[in-house]
Amino acid sequence: MVTMLDVARRAGVTKQTVSNVINGRTWVSPKTRAKVESAIAELNFVPNLVARSLATGSTQTVGFIVPSLAATFYAEMVEEVGDILDEQNYHLLIASTHHDSARCARHLLSLTGRSVDGVLIADDGTYPDDQPAVNFPSVMCARESEAPIALPVVTIDYEHAGFLAGRHLAELGHRRVGMVSEHTRRVAGCRRALGDAEIDVIEVGESTERSVGYDAAMAALTRKPRPTALFATTDVLALGAIDAAARLGLRVPEDVSVVGLDDISESRSHHPALTTVAFPKREMAREAIKLLLRAVENGEPPPDGVTLLRTRLMDRASSGPAPA
Amino acid sequence: MVTMLDVARRAGVTKQTVSNVINGRTWVSPKTRAKVESAIAELNFVPNLVARSLATGSTQTVGFIVPSLAATFYAEMVEEVGDILDEQNYHLLIASTHHDSARCARHLLSLTGRSVDGVLIADDGTYPDDQPAVNFPSVMCARESEAPIALPVVTIDYEHAGFLAGRHLAELGHRRVGMVSEHTRRVAGCRRALGDAEIDVIEVGESTERSVGYDAAMAALTRKPRPTALFATTDVLALGAIDAAARLGLRVPEDVSVVGLDDISESRSHHPALTTVAFPKREMAREAIKLLLRAVENGEPPPDGVTLLRTRLMDRASSGPAPA
DNA sequence: TTGAAAGCGCTAACAT
DNA sequence: ATGTTAGCGCTTTCAA
DSSP states (O other): OOOOHHHHHHHSSOOHHHHHHHHTTTSHHHHHHHHHHHHHHHHHHOOOOOOHHHSSOOEEEEEEEEEEESSSSHHHHHHHHHHHHTTTTOOEEEEEEOOOOOHHHHHHHHHHHTTEEEEEEOSSSOOOOOOOEEESEEEEEOOOSSSSSSEEEEEHHHHHHHHHHHHHHHHHOOOOEEEEEEEEHHHHHHHHHHHOOOOEEEEOOOOOOOHHHHHHHHHHTTSSSSSSSESSSSSHHHHHHHHHHTTOOOOOOTTTEEEEOOOHHHHHHSSSOOOOEEOOOOHHHHHHHHHHHHHHHHHHHOSSSSSEEEEEEOOOOTTOOEEE | OOOOHHHHHHTTTTHHHHHHHHHTTTTTHHHHHHHHHHHHHHTTOOOHHHHHHHHHHHSSEEEEEOOSSSHHHHHHHHHHHHHHHHTTOEEEEEOOOOHHHHHHHHHHHHHHHOOOOOEEOOOSSSOTOOOOEEEEEEEEEEOOOOOOOOSOEEEEHHHHHHHHHHHHHHTOOOOOOEEEEHHHHHHHHHHHHTTTTTEEEEEEOOOHHHHHHHHHHHHHHHHSSSEEEEEEEEHHHHHHHHHHHHTOOOOOOTTOOEEEOOOOOOHHSSSSOOOOEEEOOOHHHHHHHHHHHHHHHHHOOOSEEEEEOOOOEOOOTTOOOOOO
């Protein structure tokens, strides 16, 4: 490995001068700078960031703890975060919890040891409530739980997203709606919008399986009287619900309307295209990482509080007026 | 920050002894070990990996350069790699190239500076051919280009995947097939299987857009005589092709068969379910990272050569006998 | 079995 | 504008 000392010798200066050149100190004479720079080029010198980190205390690295990567919801956030970090010359350390709070705690600890400059945590409800204090600023995003938490949070207004979906159905005249649910907050919002409509909630577990939506919708649609609309708390579940309707020979949206939440890309290309409420995932990631970075650069904890991002109804083909 | 010295003082030993305890050296007396351990617990000491890295030269970190994360193809690989690394107590540094070779080169350089222990590169054809030698072992995966490369490669037998799709169509009696293509190797395999059948190739650029498959299939299906089968080099394109067929009032598979490549989860749940050739993405990731880790632990470059992973035909509803 | 000394490659503070 | 000294927190000798 070629070190600063090698470069210094080659350029006939001390390593401190080399350091000054590398860090763009302004007072290096042009002549010296040129000598150093050519020595660097000749030797193919690349500064050792580990050593720099030890000396400065900053690793230019942030950790991102995510529940999973297979879900595009998180993958997109990771991509966005990675891009922003890249712009700012930070590095991204990824740790996946697989929805397991013990793993999350372990990662937090190991990130402490690596002295990352900050950590972003995408929550899925499994964040351990009694996390020991860590020595770096942290920000949480995507949190849906009602419970307060000792961390600044940037998330989506999930309740309001449900509300938008519910209001849409209400406006279309639906008075009997089935809900395929794995998220109480979203359901609460939808319910709020629906007022005193007749509501049938089918609980399903945490799932990214379309078939789960199918099964749940099957149950809802075979009830008498049959609901005129189905609200699913995620698009994947909603897509499964459309499958179920088709299977039962019901037309969407003539016989039954289906509304989802999230706006995954498949929802757009699906036939019929899914009416849904779009989650601003990338924007959420951006806000969260910016908050974190600001805290890192200022050397202070990020401002506590919750930022709620607005969602938008995407009125597409899978919803229509309630049948008479 | 609490250091080894703090622990040492508290336990009434030297920091060397603390180090011995932490690293599980066997010759520490039980009494001393107990003292040290309780000091560690009391002070909440977490060893500083940056300092350790500087001293040992190993960071217990591997970098993974991916073209993108939004594509589930890569996201799944990242997840798999992350899991294996986690098991082995390594950390994962993610860098995304956005299909840009300059960015790839930049990342490689910056990973050098961070002295990662190794780097895994998922190629998408944009890997710069004249990469400067780096100071860590590297392995490449998912490479599809024909060009030789100075790196060990673990990838999928894309040509054979195309062949399997083509053979399937040939066996079903298809003699006129349209190809929606963005991958020459896959097309070559399919063509090989199809022998002297009449083939119409519609080239589309690198794309994850379903509408691109739709447009291309539209073009292929409006030719006279109309092909009886469509082969698309990715599932997303194939799904778009099915959309196009539906739009033209053609039944799948009675009027036209559609076959894709990859086996994304949507292919299974789609109606009709897509016949495709499954790419063993996770297995590929696993093989690649294991190869890399072995090289890292042995302190030698990974064995050069190409590992080709086998693919499997998933015979589903979107393909059937050629119409008479 | 434990302790003391040196050094990993860099930056910070000071001296020149 | 450049050189000198010290030290970041750990591991690796080597000595006791």
